[in-house]
Amino acid sequence: ARGDVEPHAARLVALEILGEAAADGHTLMMISATTVIYPLLYTSRLDPARDFAPVSQVTAQGYALVVHPSLPAKSVLELVQYAKANPDKLTYASSGIGSPIHMTTELFQIATGTRMTHVPYKGMGAAYADLVGGRISFSFATIISSQGHIRNGRLRALAVSTAKRAPAMPDTPTMAEAGVPGVVVVNWYGLIAPKMTPKTIIDRVATETAKAV
Numbered sequence: 001a002r003g004d005v006e007p008h009a010a011r012l013v014a015l016e017i018l019g020e021a022a023a024d025g026h027t028l029m030m031i032s033a034t035t036v037i038y039p040l041l042y043t044s045r046l047d048p049a050r051d052f053a054p055v056s057q058v059t060a061q062g063y064a065l066v067v068h069p070s071l072p073a074k075s076v077l078e079l080v081q082y083a084k085a086n087p088d089k090l091t092y093a094s095s096g097i098g099s100p101i102h103m104t105t106e107l108f109q110i111a112t113g114t115r116m117t118h119v120p121y122k123g124m125g126a127a128y129a130d131l132v133g134g135r136i137s138f139s140f141a142t143i144i145s146s147q148g149h150i151r152n153g154r155l156r157a158l159a160v161s162t163a164k165r166a167p168a169m170p171d172t173p174t175m176a177e178a179g180v181p182g183v184v185v186v187n188w189y190g191l192i193a194p195k196m197t198p199k200t201i202i203d204r205v206a207t208e209t210a211k212a213v
Contacts, residue, residue, distance in 0.1 A: 011035050015046045023194040025201035028055065033100045033187050041098040048192060055191040056206040058213055062162035062186050063104055063140035064169065066155040070134050076158045076178035079138070083114040090116040093127035093139040104140045104161060104185045108175075111182045131155060142187070143168055161185040 014029055021027035029052075036048050046052075065076065071090075073079035083090050094102035097120045109116060119136055121127040124145060130136040132154045141155075143166050149155040150169075159178040160166045163186075175183040191209060193202060 011038055012042065012044050012046070015044070015048065015052075018192070018194060019046055019051060021194050023196040023198070025193065025197060025205055028191050028193050028205070030058070030189055031192055032189050034096075034098070037098050037100065037103060051195055052192040053195055053197050053202055055193050055202050056209040057188055057190040058209065060186050060188040062143055062160050062166060063101065064143050064146045064150070064160050064166075064172065065108075065138065065158045065175070066131070066141050066146050066150065067138040067158060068131060068134045068136070069153065069156050071137055071156075073158070074156070076173075076175065076180055079158060080112045080114055080180070083112070083116055087115045088117050090137040091119050092116050093124070093131055093136045094118060094120050095124045095127065096120050096122060100185065100187045101140050104183070107185065108140070108180070108183050111180055140185075 011031070011034065015035070018027060018029045031048060038044070039047055067073055067079065071079070071082070073082050092105050094105065096102065102118065102120065105116070105118070124141060127136065127139060128141070128149065131139055132149060140161060143160060146155060146157070147168060150157045157169060157172045159173050159175045160169055161175060161183060163174065163184050165172065165174055175181070191205070193205070
């Protein structure tokens, strides 16, 4: 996608290109859960679930609820208590409006009856700078990308969004274990193809993708 295109617009442009491509298995698109969310929020004639053929899931990973060490919350319930005592005071970063991180935090607020202020970024690179610098209170950051900051003490992990504890963070509780059930979120990446792609081609690509993964 062009660098001057907004992230959500770039995904919709890519879907348009894929929708017009020959259904021969030579044009595929790697999408994340974000691509499925955006048509619900922005005008688009295309629906990834309706207008394309799923090929294969490639990755799946959860989020870690991380806070800046200066925040007086050593657990999820302490964070909830602080948020309820200070409505709208806490700020949280996301990789953009409508992103899985944004939606995960909205779900967290619904589950806990809290109100926090959303600060969207164009990706988590800039968000990490403000998180580590203490200008943002917390975020649901990907487990993989947050590891270095957690190990070095720049961020404190309170819980993970997966149904079971993450192998990379065995000492960090799940949201349910931390006292907030119902917040289970796993982001994923996968391949889709034009709608009319023959099943024989999809099966072959899926098999080769599984081998590569």
